Amino acid sequence: MARGIDKSPTGIDGFDELTLGGLPTGRPTLVCGSAGCGKTLFASTFLVNGIRDYGEPGVFVTFEERPVDIVSNVASLGFSVGDLVDDGKLVLEHISLDPSELAEIGDYDLEGLFLRLELAIDQIGAKRIVLDTIESLFSAFQNPAVLRAEIRRLFDWLKDKGMTTVITGERGDGSLTRQGLEEYVSDCVILLDHRVHNQISTRRLRIVKYRGTAHGTNEYPFLIDRDGFSVLPVSSLGLDHKVFEERISSGIPDLDKMLEGGGFHRASSILLSGVAGSGKSTIAASFIDAACRAGERAVYFSFEESAAQAVRNMRSIGLDLKAHLDRDVLRYFATRPTFYSLEMHLAVMLREIIRFKPSLVVLDPISAFMGSGERLEVQAMLLRMVDSLKAHGVTAVFTHLMHSADGNQETDAGLSSLMDAWVLLLNREIGGEFNRELYLLKARGTAHSNQVREFIMTADGITLAPPYIGDGKALTGSARRAQEARDRRDEMIRQRDIAQANEQIEHRRRQTRMQIETLQAELEADEAALRTAGDAERTYLEQAQADQADMKKSRRL
């Protein structure tokens, strides 16, 4: 079995991915679960999709429900059974068993069943067959030994005929099915489950066994809604997603400027955490607005506000979400956290994401889940969400409500390690007023400002006031304005002082210069006097010589 076995796609959302192709072709698959867990719907979907999408006619053998019930069941999937039957694509084989009118005397077999199945199969050249629920045979016939032998023979026979078979079975105590059907089906066993935990019900699907192929082994949530049956394989994701160099705008130019490169990386996960009223949703809406304006699609999952409420609230800061909703570039889903289980939330969100293919997704707020699940479960769910979004190249914006203003540790559930960027929103009381502040706590792979910026919401949008830098501290709000005014005053005084000092120096320079001139003049006067004295000396000496000569001459020496 080097290449693995052939598989027949079921066309059930997610299931074929999970099983890497569908159910084993030409082999029986057992689908078991308790009452009302969706076995029959799974089987009918498998059959109807086979007819519609894969050109494989099918036989639906029902032992329980009247054909009318099956017809309405299939009609709920949006198909008319009548049309399918008329087209020769589907045969409904109703095998009614009424134990009250039967007596067993001696040895028997179920050849009649075989003949009927053969007839139905040959009638339309069926490739797929559903036996729902074959265990009913056990209540109609009393000889289990015969039944077991016949069921084993039936499965072998169906295998020989190359029928891709779905057998449904009711969940038993301590075993997968009441009658141990799993013993006869060695190829593929699927377990459907319907559990209620904390008053929230979740449907789960698990592949118990799938011979000869790789498959996901976890329990996967599945959903039955107006779109039929969908399985949501949410944890089959690794860390091998593509990375983007591209930057996206947060819709707040000042915030983008705080990041080197002018924005957050595409497909990164961004956490906006803050206390109540710190502007988390507003920033998230701003991301949405930016994406929609850039011609991309966005999805907003809110667990607190309705769409109408968000539209109204965001209009107050100049964001027109309505326009985006109307153009269908934005989808807004509002659900209460308690509406589904965590897994189901995740699953539903992922389904919408896969369908709508947005480039940006907002979850507002993820802290809402903390109340509806264990911390680890919440973390696991978010991890899967982050991974899935990354795998789809979707930028994720999560908001998180912190309960204390100072506690980074409060932003819990190990969220930090999941997030590529973390914007911390603070709401701090200083001097009798609260001011919103924004701080980029982390941004993987991007140099970013380390400043706490004041975050101001106006009718024209969001701005981040330039940080007041000086005196070695950052100030916000009135304190910032007061400090700025004080600084301006100080500056004026300083300017004046400098001017004064300048004047004084100039004055002194002038004085000094005058003194220098006076001294110079004195020096010159002295030098003049000296020169005069020298001249006199020379004249005197000359005169003295002359006088001496005259004296000599007169004495006649």
Place this chain on the structure above:
Amino acid sequence: MTNTQTTAVVPIKLVLYVAGQTPKSTAAIENLRRICDEHLPGQYTVEVIDLRLQPHLAREHNIVAIPTLVRELPTPMRKIIGDLSDQEKVLVHLKVGG
């Protein structure tokens, strides 16, 4: 193989469904013939249907197990499955009111 007795007050109409010449089928046919001949002479009609040849009748008459003996008359209809090896039981089920 059809045996008819027009004088029967309560005619018993029996249909035996078999599939081919399997041991169970032939045993059922033989057992039924013996029982009817011995205990219900002239009160019954028996039709044997081979579903191998007419499989659509299995659907029409809702036959699952082989062999199946159907007492169509008198009403209510009764079904016996098996090779009819227990003569007493067969008679109990075939006779009206036991």
